[in-house]
Structure formats: C-alpha cells, structure tokens
Amino acid sequence: MRHLIVAEQVFDGERVIEGGAVLVEGDRIAAVGRQADLGQPEGARVHRTPTLLPGLIDAHVHLAFSGVPGREAMLAEAMDQPYPEVALRAAERARDSLCHGITALRDMAAPGGAVIDLARAVDQGDLVGPRILACGRGLTVTGGHMDAPLPDHVSMEDARAPCDGADGFRKGVRTEARRGAGFIKINSCVSLHTRPGTWWRPEMTPDEIAAACDEAHAQDMIVAAHTSGGPPLTATVANGVDCVEHAHWIDDDCIELMAARGTFLVPTLLVNERTFEVPLAEQGLTHIPPWSEAARQAKWVSLAKARLAGIRVGAGTDAGFMMPHATMFWREVALLAEGGYTAAEALTAATAVNADILGIEAGRLAPGRLADMVMVDGDPLADLSLLGDATRMAVWKGGAEVARGGALTTVWPQEMAT
Numbered sequence: 269m270r271h272l273i274v275a276e277q278v279f280d281g282e283r284v285i286e287g288g289a290v291l292v293e294g295d296r297i298a299a300v301g302r303q304a305d306l307g308q309p310e311g312a313r314v315h316r317t318p319t320l321l322p323g324l325i326d327a328h329v330h331l332a333f334s335g336v337p338g339r340e341a342m343l344a345e346a347m348d349q350p351y352p353e354v355a356l357r358a359a360e361r362a363r364d365s366l367c368h369g370i371t372a373l374r375d376m377a378a379p380g381g382a383v384i385d386l387a388r389a390v391d392q393g394d395l396v397g398p399r400i401l402a403c404g405r406g407l408t409v410t411g412g413h414m415d416a417p418l419p420d421h422v423s424m425e426d427a428r429a430p431c432d433g434a435d436g437f438r439k440g441v442r443t444e445a446r447r448g449a450g451f452i453k454i455n456s457c458v459s460l461h462t463r464p465g466t467w468w469r470p471e472m473t474p475d476e477i478a479a480a481c482d483e484a485h486a487q488d489m490i491v492a493a494h495t496s497g498g499p500p501l502t503a504t505v506a507n508g509v510d511c512v513e514h515a516h517w518i519d520d521d522c523i524e525l526m527a528a529r530g531t532f533l534v535p536t537l538l539v540n541e542r543t544f545e546v547p548l549a550e551q552g553l554t555h556i557p558p559w560s561e562a563a564r565q566a567k568w569v570s571l572a573k574a575r576l577a578g579i580r581v582g583a584g585t586d587a588g589f590m591m592p593h594a595t596m597f598w599r600e601v602a603l604l605a606e607g608g609y610t611a612a613e614a615l616t617a618a619t620a621v622n623a624d625i626l627g628i629e630a631g632r633l634a635p636g637r638l639a640d641m642v643m644v645d646g647d648p649l650a651d652l653s654l655l656g657d658a659t660r661m662a663v664w665k666g667g668a669e670v671a672r673g674g675a676l677t678t679v680w681p682q683e684m685a686t
C-alpha cells in the first residue's frame with residue numbers, strides 16, 4: 269500500500285519543509301520533499317494534515333509504575349502486584365502512550381521481565397503498542413539506588429539486581445541479556461541529600477562500570493546510567509557509559525569528555541519540576557528537600573553547557589515516577605525549549621536524537637526510515653502543548669495508522685479533515 273501524506277508543514281526530525289509531502293511504501297518512507305516535487309505518485313492514497321512529524325519517542329519511562337508520588341506508595345505498588353498484573357498495566361500505559369503520539373519508548377527498569385516480555389509481544393505483533401526498548405532490571409550495587417533496604421519478610425528478588433565487583437556486574441549484564449534486554453541500565457552515581465555542595469555520591473567503582481560497559485558492548489547493547497553529577501559522573505562517562513540520565517551537575521571536564529566520546533544526555537527536567545508541583549503531602553514530604561532546590565538550579569546550568577558543547581540531548585520524562593504516562597511528554601519537550609533550545613531543536617531531541625539512543629530506524633522522516641509518524645491538527649512548533657492533545661492527533665506506526673483522536677484504530681478509516 270502506498271500513501272502520500274500532504275502537510276502544510278513537514279518536520280523531518282531536524283528541519284521544517286513548508287508545503288511538504290511524504291510518500292510511504294509498506295512500513296517505510298520512500299520519499300520526502302516539497303509537495304510540488306513529489307507530485308501525485310501513482311496508486312498512492314492521499315492524506316492531508318496541517319503538520320506531519322516523526323513519531324515521538326520518550327527515552328526514559330517506567331511502564332511498570334503508575335506515577336503515584338511518594339516513595340512508600342511506589343514501593344507498595346511494586347510489591348503488591350503479581351508480575352502478570354504489572355505487565356498488563358504496563359501494556360495499558362504503553363497503548364495510552366501510543367495514542368499520544370509516542371511511537372517508541374525506552375523502559376528504564378521494571379520488576380522481573382515484565383516490560384521485556386511486553387516489548388517482545390509488541391514486536392511479534394501480539395499487542396498494539398509503541399516500539400519498546402527495555403533493560404529489564406536496573407543493575408545496582410547491594411544496598412544501592414535500586415536495592416533500597418526493605419523489611420526482611422519482603423522478597424523482591426526478581427525485582428532487583430544487586431551486583432558487586434566487576435564479575436558481579438558482568439553476570440548482571442549477562443542475566444538481563446539472557447532475558448531479552450535491549451540495553452543495560454546501571455546505577456553508577458546517586459544523589460546525596462545530606463551534604464550541601466556535594467550532592468552526589470559514587471556507588472559503582474570504576475572497574476564495575478567498565479566491566480558492565482565492556483560486557484554490554486560485546487553483546488551489542490548500549491549502557492545507560494542513572495547519575496547525579498560531579499566527579500562520579502565524569503568517571504561514569506570515562507569508563508564507557510553511552511547515555512547518562514538526570515546528570516544535574518555536569519563538570520566542565522565531563523562536558524568535554526561527553527562531547528569527545530559522543531555520550532548522550534537525557535536530563536529528565538520535568539521529574540525534578542514535579543517535586544515543586546505535586547502537593548507535599550502526596551509526596552510524603554513536609555518540605556521541599558534542599559537537594560531538589562539545588563538540582564533545579566544546576567540542571568539549567570548543565571543543560572546550557574551541554575547545548576553549547578553540542579552534546580546530543582534526548583528527551584525523557586521518567587514517567588511512572590512522580591507523573592503519569594503519556595500525557596506529560598510534551599512538557600519535557602517544552603522544558604528543553606525553556607532551557608534555550610528552539611522548538612525545532614527540542615523536537616529533534618524528542619525524535620531524531622531519541623531514535624539514535626534507542627538504536628531504531630525511526631525518528632526521522634527520510635527515505636528508508638520506518639514510517640512512524642504523527643499528524644497534528646495544528647502547529648506544534650508554535651505551541652508545543654499540542655503534543656499533549658491526543659484528540660488532535662493521528663498516529664502511524666510502520667506505515668499504518670494505529671491511533672486517532674486518542675483511541676486506537678487498526679485501519680485508516682477516512683481522510684483527516686484539514
């Protein structure tokens with residue numbers, strides 16, 4: 269089946285083509301250009317839309333979690349549900365994300381193999397959903413960021429992956445790989461709430477980081493690291509991590525190193541803002557932690573430095589933690605724009621850069637790429653909040669419409685009204 273999508277503007281992942289058109293053949297894009305140049309290809313069904321852009325990609329989510337604020341509530345949620353139920357709820361959140369134009373996402377740790385299995389089910393065509401790259405469990409040192417203490421009677425064996433020593437992390441990587449992980453998540457450097465001025469603390473040793481990266485790379489997987497900042501972040505980058513998450517405090521030497529190595533940054537700006545938006549009682553807090561205030565200031569400084577240095581910045585929300593799925597992604601994009609990026613650059617982070625982080629042939633409207641696309645009834649480059657309004661979207665994945673107006677569709681029912 270051939271489709272010609274004619275748009276008042278086509279955003280191809282980097283630039284805008286006014287009066288543009290995209291020709292889709294099968295699951296791929298065959299041609300992109302000005303409508304006048306593409307003409308009327310034979311046998312192509314014509315669709316019209318104000319704006320066409322690549323499918324959105326959220327580079328940092330936790331599908332297994334709802335986004336209920338507060339650590340205790342989140343832990344209770346993780347402990348109270350059998351894994352099949354976790355997977356079913358994750359599937360529902362994934363479908364909702366797809367309806368909001370998110371055609372791919374990266375899951376940054378879930379109990380057991382719940383989201384790995386979900387990713388496989390979508391891949392095999394058993395379920396409608398976005399393309400999912402899942403890490404399985406996040407590797408962490410014993411007692412570390414993703415292995416917080418729990419009462420003795422609570423066993424979360426399969427939900428956690430504590431590893432120690434280089435061999436331990438190597439085994440951790442192999443264990444998640446055996447399960448079908450698409451990439452590896454480590455927790456190398458964490459927040460330290462008790463020492464103002466030094467808000468970070470290393471958890472993994474340099475040889476543990478290097479071993480995890482070496483093993484993952486040998487298995488063609490990238491490594492993403494939960495980080496906070498300072499020298500332990502620099503050590504994370506120096507020892508081979510491909511993508512750093514959060515990274516509120518980035519030293520100048522680390523910026524240089526990231527630029528030289530091509531390390532990706534996913535700054536997750538919104539999740540920090542949520543601390544200031546969500547009522548304190550809901551978060552189980554009595555006051556805003558000084559760490560959150562400090563991180564709030566530091567993240568803009570780090571983002572500005574990253575932008576100047578040409579570091580490839582992706583957009584990721586941390587949805588499932590402090591915020592629900594699907595509806596909040598546009599705000600992360602808008603925060604990048606607040607941080608000095610143009611709307612088009614912020615959208616590049618949300619599409620082209622994120623596709624490179626996930627290692628998928630989407631994120632750009634270019635010949636040969638997967639035809640994952642969003643038609644928007646309006647101009648999201650002028651108003652990024654339109655990307656949060658599923659009722660004004662038609663979503664395509666792999667050359668076919670999958671959602672429209674906030675609901676899933678399996679076939680193209682009618683031409684979009686212009």
Ligand SMILES: [Zn+2]
Nearest residue numbers: 328376586589
């Ligand atoms: Zn996260």
